[in-house]
Structure formats: structure tokens, C-alpha cells
Amino acid sequence: ATPAALVAGTGAAAKAGILVRDIEALERAARVDAVIFDKTGTLTAGRPALVATEALDGDGTRLLALAAAVERGSEHPLAHAVVEAAEGQGLVIPKARDIHADPGEGVVGEVDGDRVAVGSVRLLERQGAHTAPVEQPFARQAAQGRTVVAVSEGKRAKGVLAFADAPRPGAAEAVRRLSDRGVRVIMLTGDSAEAAAPIARSIGVSEVIAGARPADKLAMVQRLRGEGRHVAMVGDGVNDAPALAAADIGVAMGGGADVALETAGLALLRPDPLLAPAALDLARRTVATIR
Ligand code: ADP
Numbered sequence: 001a002t003p004a005a006l007v008a009g010t011g012a013a014a015k016a017g018i019l020v021r022d023i024e025a026l027e028r029a030a031r032v033d034a035v036i037f038d039k040t041g042t043l044t045a046g047r048p049a050l051v052a053t054e055a056l057d058g059d060g061t062r063l064l065a066l067a068a069a070v071e072r073g074s075e076h077p078l079a080h081a082v083v084e085a086a087e088g089q090g091l092v093i094p095k096a097r098d099i100h101a102d103p104g105e106g107v108v109g110e111v112d113g114d115r116v117a118v119g120s121v122r123l124l125e126r127q128g129a130h131t132a133p134v135e136q137p138f139a140r141q142a143a144q145g146r147t148v149v150a151v152s153e154g155k156r157a158k159g160v161l162a163f164a165d166a167p168r169p170g171a172a173e174a175v176r177r178l179s180d181r182g183v184r185v186i187m188l189t190g191d192s193a194e195a196a197a198p199i200a201r202s203i204g205v206s207e208v209i210a211g212a213r214p215a216d217k218l219a220m221v222q223r224l225r226g227e228g229r230h231v232a233m234v235g236d237g238v239n240d241a242p243a244l245a246a247a248d249i250g251v252a253m254g255g256g257a258d259v260a261l262e263t264a265g266l267a268l269l270r271p272d273p274l275l276a277p278a279a280l281d282l283a284r285r286t287v288a289t290i291r
């Protein structure tokens with residue numbers, strides 16, 4: 001028989017916008033003493049807006065059109081921002097072939113016979129591009145707390161695009177509530193340290209791990225668990241699915257609940273960071289009642 005407290009607990013959870021996979025998930029959530037948050041789309045709105053374009057050859061229009069051509073093949077929030085900006089300016093976006101997204105790095109495609117890469121400097125380097133010319137504009141934009149991506153065409157670096165993404169309402173309060181309960185809070189992001197720092201500061205997170213690829217996110221979860229921590233990983237599932245699956249309890253925020261519950265034990269039906277502490281509280285209360 002299902003304990004009455006679990007039924008009551010999960011009923012309240014569903015009403016609050018929290019889906020629980022099973023009782024094991026609830027029990028693991030009750031023991032959590034470290035919460036890792038993905039940044040983009042989880043602590044921030046995940047709707048970055050393009051705020052600056054720096055073209056090395058002065059042709060910002062061509063830079064944006066080129067980037068939009070390959071970003072059309074990506075589901076990433078940055079990709080939507082690029083395409084939206086290009087369309088908003090009424091640009092003619094060239095056709096791209098062979099588009100390949102590299103999670104946590106960017107996207108590559110072929111435009112007019114050249115490989116075009118949009119993403120991290122690391123990604124451009126892997127495409128054999130000479131990245132030295134974009135280092136200064138990249139650093140200049142990142143120093144303003146912006147997310148920056150570089151663009152290359154063949155071996156030539158073309159310039160950088162910079163984006164701003166606001167913290168979600170409730171992010172700071174969620175961090176405070178968790179900290180008040182003695183939970184260690186960590187921000188984990190594929191973004192640069194410079195872009196992550198101002199956001200972390202504004203929402204009160206002191207521990208930030210930046211430049212993390214999906215595999216690094218996974219390793220971080222495993223390391224904390226190895227240190228004896230009970231880890232919750234909160235992410236949007238865009239490129240943190242392995243980390244969600246490896247955590248003591250994966251918490252998938254927003255998106256399709258069915259898919260989310262396959263890798264995560266908890267799904268938050270609204271993209272509201274406050275549901276994270278609410279879910280942990282609820283788990284603790286419910287488990288305490290059962291015992
Ligand atoms: P987070 O870990 O904060 O959710 P992501 O891992 O989604 O961030 O992205 C990290 C970095 O990967 C971005 O800052 C960007 O440099 C690069 N990136 C990923 N996807 C794309 C894309 N479609 N276009 C451009 N850059 C991308």
C-alpha cells in the first residue's frame with residue numbers, strides 16, 4: 001500500500017508544479033545537502049538578447065547573417081537570439097548545409113563552400129581557425145558580463161557576438177532559502193567565468209564553475225558525490241542530461257515532464273528557481289511523516 005503521507009505529499013507537489021518520479025526520488029531529495037544549478041535557462045531566463053556585434057572586417061551585417069545561417073540548425077537559446085536579431089534587421093540569411101551542433105561549444109555548418117563555426121574559441125580552434133584576432137574583442141565583451149560567441153569562416157576569425165541574459169525572478173531568493181537550510185549552492189555553466197561572475201554576484205552564489213562542457217558537468221556531480229555530498233543537479237536538460245542522471249537527484253526545470261522524468265527524479269513544471277527549495281522542503285516533510 002502507498003503510505004498516506006506520500007500520496008498527500010505528491011498531491012501537494014503536483015499542485016505546486018513539482019512532479020516526483022517515485023518514492024526513492026523523494027527520499028533522495030530529502031537528504032540533499034548540495035545543489036548545483038545550471039546557469040543558462042535555469043538561473044537565467046535563457047532568453048539571451050544580442051546586444052553587440054564586433055566584426056573584425058567592419059561588416060557586422062555579414063557577420064550576423066553568417067552566424068544566423070548556421071544557428072538556424074541549433075535549438076540553443078543563443079541560436080534563437082541570433083536568428084531573431086538577423087530576421088529583425090531584415091537580413092538575407094544564406095543557406096547553410098551540413099549543420100552540426102556541438103553541445104556546450106556551439107554549431108558548425110557549411111556556407112558557400114566554407115565551414116562556418118559559431119561558438120566558443122575552443123570550437124573555432126578545432127575547426128582550424130586562427131583565433132588570435134578575436135581574443136581582444138571577446139575579452140572586451142565578456143568583461144561586461146556578457147555571454148560571447150566567436151564566429152569563423154574557413155580559417156578566418158570573423159568577429160564576436162555578445163548577449164545579455166537576465167537572472168530569473170526568484171533566483172536570488174531560491175539561493176538564499178537553500179543557503180539558510182545549510183545547503184551548499186554551486187553555479188555550473190558552460191559560459192565564461194567573466195560572463196558568469198556578475199550573474200552569480202547578483203543572485204548571491206559564491207561558488208561558480210565556468211567553462212564547463214557537458215562532460216565536465218558530469219564530472220563535477222561525480223566529484224561532489226565522491227566527497228560524500230548528497231547532490232541535486234538542477235538543469236534545463238539542454239546539455240546537462242548526463243549530469244542530471246548522475247546526481248543523487250536530478251531536477252529538470254521546465255520543458256516536457258515525461259522526457260524529463262526519464263533522466264531526472266524530479267521535474268519542475270514551471271521554470272521557477274523557487275520550486276527547487278520548495279521541492280526539497282516538501283521531500284523532507286513527506287519523508288519525515290512516513291518514518
Ligand atoms: P550553460 O551551461 O550556462 O547552460 P551552455 O552549455 O548551454 O551554457 O553553453 C555554453 C557555451 O557554449 C555558450 O556560452 C557558447 O559559447 C557555446 N554554445 C553552445 N551552443 C551554442 C550555439 N548554438 N551557438 C553559439 N554558441 C553556443
Ligand code: MG
Pocket residue numbers: 038039040041042236238239
Ligand atoms: Mg543550459
